Amino acid sequence: MRRRPAASHPGSRGVLAPRANNQPNAPCPVRAHKNKNGPRKGPKIRRILMKIYCVISHTHWDREWYLPFEQFRLKLVDLIDRCLLTMKKYPEFIFHLDAQTVVLEDYLAVRPGKRQQLEQHIQEGRLVIGPWYLQNDLYLTSGEATVRNLLEGSRICREFGGEPCPVGYLPDQFGNISQLPQILSGFGIHSVVFGRGYTFFNPDKTRKPTKSEFIWKGPDGTEALAIHMKYWYNNAQRFSDNIDTAMRLLDRTAELFQDVALTPYLLLMNGVDHLEAQDGLLPILEQLNARLPEGDRVEQIRLDEYIRRVKEHVEESGTQLPVYQGELRNGSDWDILKGTLSSRAYLKAANVAAQDMLESTLEPLYSMLYYHGGRNAYSLDHFRFQWKRLMQNHPHDSICGCSRDEVHAHMEDNYARIQEASGDLLERGLNILAQHMPAPEDALYQVTVVNTTEITRSGPARVTMDLLDSDKVGNFTLTDQNGVPVGFTVLNAAPARRDVFSPINLPGVLDVQRYQLEVYVKDLPPFSARTYYLKPQNGPCPLPEEIGSIPGLLENEFLSVSVDQAGHVDLTDKRTGTRYPNLLELEDSADWGDSYVYYPGEEAPITTGGLSGHVGGWRQEAFRQSCEITWDLSLPAGFDFEAKRRSPETVSCPASLRLTLERGRPYLEIGYEIQNQAKDHRVRLLVHTGVETAESLADIPFDLVAHSKEDQCPFTMSPVLPNSTFAMLRGEKETAAVFTAGAHEYEHLEGGTLAFTLLRATGVISRGSDGRFTNGDTWLCPDNQCLRTMKGRFAAAFFAPGEDHRAFALAKTFRVPVLAWATACDSRKFSGGRPAVQDSDLAELFYLPDQNPDLRVPDSQPMVQVEGAGLCVTALKGAEDGEGLILRVVNLSDKAVEGKIACKGELTPCALSENPSGAPQRDQIVRTFGPKEIFTVRIS
Missing domain, CATH: 2.70.98.30 (Golgi alpha-mannosidase II; domain 4)
Structure with a gap:
């Protein structure tokens, strides 16, 4: 967030006010490539006379920013403790927890005994949560991360016996991506309330007038009712106990909205960053209502109720709202805070690596195991845990690199922990897959390669292969299933000692020859695996060449x-x-x-x-x-x-x-x-x-x-x-x-x-x-x-x-390598460890039974094929309910594309929420994918 000391006035954030939202002289580039001159105007609307002041009591909760997370958590505990007291004192009081659900987890980690109270107020509709897990930056995290954010936020809301607030509340994101209307629609949300990205300038640098309500149209045509918090999310930060002063706040609000609001419903945001609920608010509002002119009123309501009233008025009055299409990234340098795209670039790189590991490597790998009979291998709990850990690095003050040093040091540690767990999950998945591929009976060792992307892959893959000294393999070659030699080179070879860990034996160690290999993989189909087998030979293994002179x-x-x-x-x-x-x-x-x-x-x-x-x-x-x-x-x-x-x-x-x-x-x-x-x-x-x-x-x-x-x-x-x-x-x-x-x-x-x-x-x-x-x-x-x-x-x-529609998938292959795993064909060779009783006739090694006896991974056979220029896969994952898999594709073209999804099984179109949206089909879906359409299908 961009905060600057500023004089308090309607629309500012007091000592924490963003300069741009309220300073008329701040410059602003028009950012969207469509609607570069602002929204398309509707007909002139008559001046609104009646005024309904809709008070939204809330806090904007940055989990970490100018203080580290644990210090802010202490303040969060204070905030919710006192909010619960206010709710007990005033049974009609409503409070919004910034559309987040992670704050419930943060609070209950300290106050586990308060869960029942939270559940009661959530179910009553007085404590308003969701739809988000947390307020992530939308440009520095992937589209899938935003979808998982909504999935997790919705799940937690229902765990507490409530429903997510059906409003896309985006108070302080540093710009809003163009596909948000379609993303939110996939969760049944058709409205957006936002703070940044909707400021336009004339050539003389004066601001263009805009309305607070408009229709935001996504690139696919999806529309959402958009409410711009033009005077920020603290325009009624706290009502004065002095009723005359409080009345002046309402008068000033009415003046500001007079030529801005297109409905009688004026949005008053009662709160700001980390502020607690205003305890005596409801009696103040009652006194204000006694002073307001006939027909006007001020009331505390839920945000979704405010949206309902605005929609109802627009429909009944026939008001035509302006329409805007494109990204909401319009504003000055201080509005959009573009420098956060590159602040602490090392965090951005770590985040992309973690996202790619989850989205494009682990989830597709385990989906392949699930699909081919290894349902036990796919643990939704592991993936949910990893995603939550990753998303906790996604709040905008965190991933944007604009917080204190302690915050970002903790983020690096969190990325390291994510990497450690992901690396272990990767090894587990590859080992399970390799052990369930067809192998010749006389094969000793194998190298398995896996393509977790949607296009056919060719290129080198690196792998470490250990050969037991006791096997006395010597020199070798690699062949495919048909006995055809495969190109490879030995990058390094040396004796080593391999540690072996078993859950039912003591740790052991084995003497091995350790080879660093590079294997050339040719035409590996999408979402498929292939195994090469080691074959002893008399000739030397191929070695790389280092050039002494400069060839240029x-x-x-x-x-x-x-x-x-x-x-x-x-x-x-x-x-x-x-x-x-x-x-x-x-x-x-x-x-x-x-x-x-x-x-x-x-x-x-x-x-x-x-x-x-x-x-x-x-x-x-x-x-x-x-x-x-x-x-x-x-x-x-x-x-x-x-x-x-x-x-x-x-x-x-x-x-x-x-x-x-x-x-x-x-x-x-x-x-x-x-x-x-x-x-x-x-x-x-x-x-x-x-x-x-x-x-x-x-x-x-x-x-x-x-x-x-x-x-x-x-x-x-x-x-x-x-x-x-x-x-x-x-x-x-x-x-x-x-x-x-x-x-x-x-x-x-x-x-x-x-x-x-x-x-x-x-x-x-x-x-x-x-x-x-x-x-x-x-x-x-x-x-x-x-x-x-x-x-x-x-x-x-x-x-x-005409070929650059391949850029998205090719860019993915640059970041996501072909996976390679080398192991013994007999899985017991490297899984035994050391017996509990040594040097006696009782010494014995024990082995776990195969946890996936029905798993059979075919060689070089694609699990899923997606055809159509411009169609890109963004997810292949387990369904949230544990039943089947989810495949998601997006058409990045601005034209309709004839395409096909082929996968043996029942294919059911569904929304981003994973609720069904169409009739199931067998083995393939052939359809026209609309421009910029996001399409999700359940595989079962």
Whole structure:
């Protein structure tokens, strides 16, 4: 959140007010590529005379922000304790818990004995919860994460005997994704109440007038009633006990809404961040009603009741609301807080890795086990636990990187814990799958490869294989089920000791020969597995080659990359002959802003284009070629805030790019590493595609959006844009795309260049608009300078005309590798451990029975096939009720697509809530997928 000290007035947030929402001189770029001039206007509406003041008592609960989670939890316990007392005192009192349910878990962890009271008030409709699990950022988390957020929030609401409040309440998200109307509709929610993203400016920088009620239309055509909290979610933060003063608040509210509201129902938000319920509110409202003119009234109600009344009035009066289509990301730098796309970039990378592991690896892997007979292998509880742990890193103040250092340190620990559990689940799943694939009777060892994505895969896969010394295998080759040799290379081989752990034996250790292998996988179908078998041979195993001299060239069947001795990179697409000269460059510039907003300096950026780098590390392997370009960058040590310029002192910041081409993969992988020792600056990767076009395209959750450079407000300090996993430029002859793995901020520069932020180093949560830091020490965050080694990956890919619909799936294959697992064909070899009684006739090892006796995984047979240009799989998971599997696809095209989903079994269309929405079909669904349609099907 962007908070600045500000004078209290209607629409401000007092000492925690966001500057932009209430300051008329703040600049604002128009962000949506549709409706760039604001909403489509309806007919002129007569002035509303009667006024119904609808008071929504609430708190906006950031679990962590300027205090760590545990300190805020203590305040949450105080808040709910006192709220329960208020509810006991006033049996009609209503309170909203910020549309979240995680707060119930947080509270009950300390006060478990209060559950019955909470359940009672929730069932009475007085304590309003849901539909969310928590208030996540919508651009920095995946579309699936938002769906799981709603699934979990709805589940918890029902656990407490209530129903989720059917309003998409989004008080402080830093922009709202275009597909929210469709996502919410999938849960039976057809309204949105939001705070940011709906501010438009005229050419003279004055604000365009907007109404507080409008129709928000999603890219698929789904419509939602939208309520803009134009005067923020604290416009009635607390009513004065002095009734004259309280009346002036109502009068001021009526004045502000006079030409804004299209119905008599005026939304008064009674609360703000972390504020407790106003204990004496209802008697104050009673006194105000005695003073109001005839026909007017003020009352405390539920948010969904407010929505019901607005809808009813619109329908009965025939009022035509304005219509807006597109993302709600319109506003100034301080409205949308675009700098949070890149603050603490290491958190974003960790989040994408965790999401990909759950969404695109573990869930599809275990779904394959479930489908082929291993129902016992799929534990919904494990996955629900992992998702909740991950979502607890998704609140906007957390994943946006705009909180105290302690908060983000705890997030890193949480990501580490998620990774530990996910890694173990991955090994378990692969081992179960490998042991249930067909194998020749004489086979000793096997390598199993698994494709958990929706497209056929080719390319190298790395795996560690242990061979027992007692088996005396020697040299070997790998063959497929038909005995055909498979290409592989040995990257490393050495003796090792393998620890063995068993749940029913003591830990043991085995002497093994440990091989690091790279196996070439060719044409592995979607959602399928294949096993290769070890076969002893007399000849030596193939080894990789390290090149001593500098060849200057990387090459595979798709691309050719030349790198000169200074580090300049030229790429040629061998399929089209198109050349992309001087493809890559690093750029460093001043950033004297904060965790929310990038403030550029006046000095020209420093780039590597004019520097001579060192090129080395050339490797020529069977399936991979790579090299590394390094620079010892001398960068200003920081920023002189008095002189408003970068420091004359410099520090060394070694930086490198690792370029890799792999056989079978039509993209250049670009790994980067920066040893950051400088402060107050931004580092970007520039990809000079040379594709001249007025628009850039980027994926955001469940959508592919176009952004024109002309839509950018010329006075924004930072014309950056969001992307989830790729951005691209579509020209007349080719499309150039850049795949990302956690970098969510890009800019479309002149000359067909895409600039991706790798690092943004600042040391405070928030500054004034003049760059001065006037807050107390609470708002310092020195670790946000990111004085650490920053690493990450990109890939550059190129498409012929009409082929870039493959970008989403190809970007997924860049982030999600083909899985590989090596083990003994006899599962007992590595599962025994050590007997309890040693060196006697009683020594015995025990083995668990097969937990999945009906599991049979066929070799190279796809479980599911999805056909149709632009159709992309976002989920293959267990159903929430434990009955069957859920497959979700989205049509990212803005045109209808004829497509097919093929999977043996009963296929039932359902909503995002997983409730059925259509008649079941057998083995396949052939249908027209509407533009930008999200389609979900249950497999049973």
